[in-house]
Amino acid sequence: MPSNLAALAIVATARGAEFTVKVVPGASRTRVVGVLGRALKVAVAAPPEAGKANAAVAALLASVLGVKKGDVTILSGQTQPLKRVAVVGITPENVRAHLAAT
Numbered sequence: 001m002p003s004n005l006a007a008l009a010i011v012a013t014a015r016g017a018e019f020t021v022k023v024v025p026g027a028s029r030t031r032v033v034g035v036l037g038r039a040l041k042v043a044v045a046a047p048p049e050a051g052k053a054n055a056a057v058a059a060l061l062a063s064v065l066g067v068k069k070g071d072v073t074i075l076s077g078q079t080q081p082l083k084r085v086a087v088v089g090i091t092p093e094n095v096r097a098h099l100a101a102t
Contacts, residue, residue: 005100009038010092017095018075018086021061025053030060032102039082040099054078057085065090065098 010019020039027043034041046056054074062069067089077083087095 004035008035016088016090017092021083021085
């Protein structure tokens with residue numbers, strides 16, 4: 001993960017953490033790309049149709065962060081490249097630690 005991980009804006013909530021994700025659907029492979037501004041940039045192979053890309057984002061984040069897929073919720077931006085994501089049961093520090101290990 002790039003050294004600009006500290007620039008990622010992660011907010012602690014009562015249940016976990018929230019942050020912004022920039023999604024690139026239809027990529028050649030699904031992966032965490034890095035940090036773009038204050039958002040986490042991810043690429044997913046799924047197309048941006050019928051919620052497929054959103055499901056792929058949730059699955060990717062759950063896998064990378066070590067939580068269940070149901071613990072990842074897209075709060076806003078369902079049809080936009082910039083999405084606000086909530087993850088239950090994890091702190092901002094743990095998010096950064098898991099992302100640094102990828």
